[in-house]
Amino acid sequence: MPALSNDQADFARAIVLGLDLSPQAHAVCPKYRVATAMAVYHNNYRGNLHDTLASAYPVTEQLVGKDFFRVLTKQFIEQYPSRSGNLHHYGAEMADFIADFEPAQSLVYLSDVAALEWACHRAYFAEDEATLDVSGLSKVPAENYADLVIHTHPACHMVRSIYPIAAIWNAHQPGANSDFHIDLDSGSSNALVSRKENTVMVTELTEAGATWLQSIRSGAPLGEATSGVLERYPDFNLNTALLNLLEQGVLADFTLENMP
Amino acid sequence: MDNRRIITAAIGSLLMLGLVSGNAMADDKKMDMEKCFGVAKAGKNDCSSNKSAHSCAGQSTKNNDPMDFVAVPKGTCEKIAGGTLKSM
Incomplete structure (x- = not known):
């Protein structure tokens, strides 16, 4: 037919x-x-x-x-x-x-804001996955910590811009103060997209934090990622970074390098 | 090695947190797992939410697009310094 x-x-x-x-x-x-x-x-x-x-x-x-x-x-x-x-x-x-x-x-910043919004959109519809199981982590011997390969949650995205896109995004969320002024020259933005209890959030990473998370996301073990960042950013605080990322639901499963 | 101490301390503090708020975190996780897959944003993926076009035959015989000459951004971009067009 x-x-x-x-x-x-x-x-x-x-x-x-x-x-x-x-x-x-x-x-x-x-x-x-x-x-x-x-x-x-x-x-x-x-x-x-x-x-x-x-x-x-x-x-x-x-x-x-x-x-x-x-x-x-x-x-x-x-x-x-x-x-x-x-x-x-x-x-x-x-x-x-x-x-x-x-x-x-x-x-000039609009394209980057749109990229951030698409990341948020994908984060909203990303699959569910359990976040980091801290009690499972307690079974890892301390001498193996450097070999930990930490995976990030499917709803986690990073969007980098030379414009303050995270501030722009947050100024436009429901409940935000509509009387804002943002200076485009206030600097670049390492926007981190995450999702917690079905709500998508955008926060900002420091240059060091972004470098570290990028390295972790590319599969580097904890020791290697941390040493690399500390070389460039001696002030990097791993403790704070880990706690913040755990709180935001960014950290998911972990494996040990060279182990099944 | 100093980095090793930093890592041990940082993981140690995660474990401490796990002990303190262990129950609360388990609850969070449970809530996450119970979320229905495919939950939609309000008004999303729903033909009946179409506010841009008339959905009844006969209501709309021509498109309701704005004229293309309305091509100057007029939104909150005015609140972003350096981000707006110079007024013509």
Whole structure:
């Protein structure tokens, strides 16, 4: 039955691209003109994707305002059709899109904020995994501590920017003081995304803390990661770093290097 | 080696914390594990939440996009120094 599948492909293309159905299509619409009915489909398709993007990028939307965000998403949706049946996957390319989006060029930090928001979005939907079992850790002999390979939770992400994106993100959360002023020159940001009890948080790591966590995330054992950081940052406080990361649910399972 | 002492002390303090708040942490973990997989953000992945387009045939015959010339950011970006457009 090629006729049916041709019609369906034509129908889908017309919805996504906002085109007219080809004259050969077998379309029947009793109450409206076919073009009118197709416009309704097209608007609903784009409306859903706009809402999906607004839900994934609420800080970006607040930063630029609703009207601008609608223009931005309209062009994004034209450029990136939905490719998954799961709307949670939609919008991954936003940071790159914004970086090239001419009308947003003045907001130099916006692309990095969007990257942080996508990390938060992924963190929200990341799988559950048990956080570090401290009682299991107590069974490890102290002489093996340096060989500990600590894994991070699937909801943990790090986003680095030369702009203060963690402060910008936190200023736009529900309940935050709306009377804020952020100086873009206040420095770079090592934003850490984590999730605790279904709430996604963004905190800031020090340069040393970020270097250490990056090293741990790449699979370096505790001893190696710590020595490496202490060489560059003699003030690095492992004690505080570990306690903070444990508290934020960033640390998950551990293994011992060279042991099964 | 000094680093070894630092590591031993840091893990030691994690273990102390585990002893002190052992029960509370077990509860946290339980709560995490009971979370339903696939829980959705409010209004997410739900066609009926579509506020951007009319969902009833006949309500909307044309798109409701803003004009493309409304392309100047007008949001909280004004509160971020150096982040806004110079006024034209």
